[in-house]
Amino acid sequence: MKNAQVLIVEDSKTMQQFLRNLLESEHYHVVLANDGETGLELFQQGIVAGKPFDIVMTDVVMPGMSGLDLLGKVKALNRDTIVVVLTSDANVETAIEALNLGANNFLHKPPNSEEILNVLWRAAKQREIFLENEELNPFTERTIHIEIPSQLKFIKGISHNIIADAKLMGYDEVDLYDKIPVTIDEAVTNAIKHGNKFQEDKKVYIDIQINTERIKIVVADEGAGFDVTSVPDPTDPMNFLKPSGRGILFMSIGMDEIRYNQKGNVLTLIKYRISPKKVE
Template identity: 40%
Template sequence: MSQRARILVADDEAHVRKFLVDALAVQGYEVERASDGQEALQLFRKTPFDMVITDLRMPRMDGLTLLKALHEEDPTVLVVVITGYGTVEDAVEAIQNGAFNFLSKPVSLRQLYEVVRKGMEHRRYLLEEAEVLPYMSKELGFEIPSDRKFIPGIASSILRNLEDMRYPLNPNDRFTIPLAVDEALLNAIEHGNRNDPDKKVRVTCRITEEWVEISVEDEGEGFDPDSIPDPTTPEQMTATRGRGLFLIRHYMDEVRFNEKGNKITMLKYNRRIRPGS
């Protein structure tokens, strides 16, 4: 980063704020301060920051709520949380929700500088990577027998490739995309190929900057997806037919079939590009 990196410090304890701000300013960072999460979010909305260092326990808006709000504003901002003594569980929860790292009170200069240094290196990498993101594309292909044992491996392989390519996934996507793949494969094996071991299921996955497209095709006779009853109606609540497709349509942003009805294509859009998806 050619310009001075900007850091926002949010903590309700004045002496902690002063310590962090002074320590970071000495290192050449441009630093702003906030006394709680709500004030920090207001400052962030006015001007961008490369990193936000926030206490987890603050009045008006706590650090975890701030973390989630910041990533809605800018998914690339690095958030470092500060935990009190003996509250590592809070830090783990924050990291699971997208925090880059954590600091433990009392914060030492060595710990602070190391975490910030690593964060800025990571931030620089993300910004450089963003320049080539529009040209990113990857395709995966599988052809498997009609056997349910292959389902978990394909779903996890697709998720792993998304993570390796640093595709923007929110916590919910990490569950819903594999679940949609599971349901589509199960339908192809059991209903399309009718568990015939001689029939194959073909899976393709294309990852681009704008979306992830996953297709599952069986060798069965196909079906009319419009003929599947709505499983949410009272008379269908105890039925199993149609539940898989119902879940897929709710897990993914777009679902379509080929004319024969033996191939389903599911899309999940990049929310950084299409926020309303």
């Protein structure tokens, strides 16, 4: 990503000049900020002008706003910006915290030139691949097929797979984490508990299809099924406090469509990118 716009947020003039000279020699466009508040202001100005920074390099310990606080605000404004954290702290927990907040990488100070350029090159390459995927998204449908024994411990991993692929298709990450885990937990738990009766020789099958318009999740068990007409209406206030209807209520909040097959052992869940619930 040569010619990329780089914002360096660093209170050390010596480190500022070192980074500027290095990156400009590699044809990066560099802007400097002495502290987190100034860096955030410059970053916001770039977004308003329609020219967001491609890369932010920030020190962790600075007067006023810390680099980790800046990292969180930058990712909230534009999750696609590459953020590299500079830290003189030898404590690995600082690096882990930065990565958990969305940093693409971190460098220990004082970093050497080769290491800096290598980290930026790898981060930029990942960004380019992401943008190429975005261009293909309208013509892509991602499919996932999962078969698990009737054990509850496998449920969490299902949500992780769905969210990872849906993010690549451009779905909102916050919305995904709000809706997918609780829906999958209810749907697959019901299949294991009520469908397969916890019989580990019976499997639960989860098929997911994700395109730019909707996420479709089909959960099937090997149980005898049930009378679909006995499913309580989740929108009826009389059913809100009934334990038997609570799972259906949770899924109806997270999904736009819920359907059972006639036998009652296959559940289809659909979430649209633009929810009909929000369209008046």
